[in-house]
Amino acid sequence: MFENAGSRLKAWLVAGIGTAAALALAGVLGAFGARHEPMQLLAPTGRIETGQWLLRPLRAYTAEGENLYGAPLKPGARALVFEVEMTNRTAKSSKDYFDVLQASQATVDPSSKPFIVLTRDSTLSPELHPGMPERMAYIWELPGGSAPPASLDLTVIRKTYKQRDNLYGLPGWFNPAPAGTLTLPVGSGPDTADIQP
Known part of the structure; x- marks a missing residue:
């Protein structure tokens, strides 16, 4: 019991x-x-600080053609283009900008990476020098037959500078995290005067 x-x-x-x-x-x-907390909505006409980069969004549009700023697109492909002024805020030349902008899944296939081009001379993925604003084009090739989106939704990623990282004890930019979201209307076609062959 x-x-x-x-x-x-x-x-x-x-x-x-x-x-x-x-x-x-x-x-x-x-x-x-x-x-x-919800992500901050970033102004499409303002300047955006991401740690390494100072961004100034310019415009978004769709265009067709093989020679869009020299990007290696397929013949007859349609592309979604985002033009942005980028300023390197660090002390060294850098091209650590591949993940600073991430397009939403609703806009482009997340597995497709954009071509990133310096618009003034069509250099693909150049290093940008400190303190010199440069106009860049992020170019996503759209799937064949897809309707162009009405807007481009981007997540802007920022990084934090650390004098010493935990693994190697070296300085660098670490801890990528969303700074906010950015939405721009998508127009049709670039100004032909801007395009360099």
Whole structure:
């Protein structure tokens, strides 16, 4: 009789401790969930700081043709283009801008990477020198037969400078995180005077 009572008491205690632990965990997770804030909406006409880069959005449009700023597009392909003025805010020339802008899945296939071109001379993925604003074009090739999007939705990624990283003890830009989202209307075609063969 006492053995049965002891077993029952033990089972209730274990169940009670398990329930209390589950409630505590749910409370902690709920508290973290409540702290999650929506991403900042960035002004499409303002300047955006990302740590390494100062960005000034210019325009977004779709265009067709093989010679769009010299980007190696397929013949007859349609492309989505985002032009932006970029200023390198660091002390060294850099081309660490491949992930500073991420197009939304609704706009382009997330597995497709853009061609990034210096518009003034059609140099593909150049190093940008410190303190010199340069006009760049991010060019995504759109799938054949797809309708051009009405808007371009981008997530802007920022990084933090650390004098020493935890792995190698060297300085650099680390911890990429979203700075906010940017939405621009998509026009049709570039100014032909801007395009360099």
